[in-house]
Amino acid sequence: xxxxxxxxxxxxxxxxxxxxxxxxxxxxxxxxxxxxxxxxxxxxxxxxxxxxxxxxxxxxxxxxxxxxxxxxxxxxxxxxxxxxxxxxxxxxxxxxxxxxxxxxxxxxxxxxxxxxxxxxxxxxxxxxxxxxxxxxxxxxxxxxxxxxxxxxxxxxxxxxxxxxxxxxxxxxxxxxxxxxxxxxxxxxxxxxxxxxxxxxxxxxxxxxxxxxxxxxxxxxxxxxxxxxxxxxxxxxxxxxxxxxxxxxxxxxxxxxxxxxxxxxxxxxxxxxxxxxxxxxx
Amino acid sequence: xxxxxxxxxxxxxxxxxxxxxxxxxxxxxxxxxxxxxxxxxxxxxxxxxxxxxxxxxxxxxxxxxxxxxxxxxxxxxxxxxxxxxxxxxxxxxxxxxxxxxxxxxxxxxx
Numbered sequence: 330x331x332x333x334x335x336x337x338x339x340x341x342x343x344x345x346x347x348x349x350x351x352x353x354x355x356x357x358x359x360x361x362x363x364x365x366x367x368x369x370x371x372x373x374x375x376x377x378x379x380x381x382x383x384x385x386x387x388x389x390x391x392x393x394x395x396x397x398x399x400x401x402x403x404x405x406x407x408x409x410x411x412x413x414x415x416x417x418x419x420x421x422x423x424x425x426x427x428x429x430x431x432x433x434x435x436x437x438x439x440x441x442x443x444x445x446x447x448x449x450x451x452x453x454x455x456x457x458x459x460x461x462x463x464x465x466x467x468x469x470x471x472x473x474x475x476x477x478x479x480x481x482x483x484x485x486x487x488x489x490x491x492x493x494x495x496x497x498x499x500x501x502x503x504x505x506x507x508x509x510x511x512x513x514x515x516x517x518x519x520x521x522x523x524x525x526x527x528x529x530x531x532x533x534x535x536x537x538x539x540x541x542x543x544x545x546x547x548x549x550x551x552x553x554x555x556x557x558x559x560x561x562x563x564x565x566x567x568x569x570x571x572x573x574x575x576x577x578x579x580x581x582x583x584x585x586x587x588x589x590x591x592x593x594x595x596x597x598x599x600x601x602x603x604x605x606x607x608x609x610x
Numbered sequence: 611x612x613x614x615x616x617x618x619x620x621x622x623x624x625x626x627x628x629x630x631x632x633x634x635x636x637x638x639x640x641x642x643x644x645x646x647x648x649x650x651x652x653x654x655x656x657x658x659x660x661x662x663x664x665x666x667x668x669x670x671x672x673x674x675x676x677x678x679x680x681x682x683x684x685x686x687x688x689x690x691x692x693x694x695x696x697x698x699x700x701x702x703x704x705x706x707x708x709x710x711x712x713x714x715x716x717x718x719x720x
Contacts, residue, residue, distance in 0.1 A: 380613050387671045389619050392623070511689055
């Protein structure tokens with residue numbers, strides 16, 4: 330019997346082992362010394378519980394600590410604010426610098442063009458070269474183009490339940506290729522001039538042309554004979570594809586003839602290959 | 611009464627003197643304040659329970675502040691300062707909350 334009782338006593342673990350740490354902290358939030366000291370005092374027959382000068386000193390320290398911490402935090406806040414303001418001024422200064430450099434580039438490019446013009450005006454060979462350059466520039470997209478043409482506006486179906494009811498990159502490719510086939514001299518999509526190296530691609534849900542994301546409606550402007558272009562377009566395979574898209578999925582497609590269109594030059598043109606003319610070698 | 615006077619004196623002294631804290635001590639100031647808050651609320655509860663004792667208050671205040679700062683200092687040296695200060699804040703926060711709950715029960719009998 331006694332052995333059994335002893336083992337029962339031994340098998341009761343201390344509270345902090347059974348309760349779990351957080352519960353133990355909650356249950357014993359008051360320092361146990363208070364209870365201990367008070368129990369001893371009651372045993373001794375003392376009954377003084379008034380806070381004395383020691384409490385005053387400690388509370389003074391506490392007030393000092395809180396005030397110092399508050400003052401420190403208040404000091405640190407303006408520091409981060411000035412950091413922010415400094416960053417903003419830096420950003421402004423740098424972007425102003427970028428703008429200045431960009432203007433410089435434009436000025437130098439203008440210089441190059443005038444020099445080129447001067448040079449080609451000076452010689453007969455240069456003149457023929459200049460006309461060739463102008464003609465090729467229209468094709469390549471390096472010069473802006475003015476002239477009559479057509480404006481085609483295409484857009485998604487009014488309610489588009491699936492991707493097929495929206496204008497896709499392949500649809501735009503078909504349209505643009507049909508326009509080239511119909512005799513367009515220059516084409517731009519939403520103001521992005523198409524060159525022989527332009528791409529019309531799907532990037533996520535948006536269509537990118539010349540690596541710029543476009544959003545519907547898509548306006549395709551094409552320079553060409555405005556009387557012939559729409560009729561020829563209707564005859565091409567791309568044209569009939571588009572009429573099918575219009576009929577079957579409700580994609581919107583609207584053509585207008587324009588007396589005067591202006592297409593900008595392409596943004597991204599880099600020189601890949603160059604040779605010096607025979608005479609200058 | 612005397613404790614409130616001490617607190618007021620401390621705040622006024624701090625505002626008047628605005629003592630400079632050495633930079634190495636600054637990271638441990640907030641955690642020391644939380645630890646001190648725990649000691650003060652514990653003392654208030656003990657006072658309302660009628661078992662307050664000056665000596666215990668002094669010891670618990672000083673040891674709370676020192677140990678909290680020491681734990682965070684050690685954590686900083688070991689590269690786990692952020693985690694350790696979170697741990698200290700959690701433990702002290704729980705203690706403060708349950709002490710304040712006990713004080714509330716004393717004051718409002720609710």
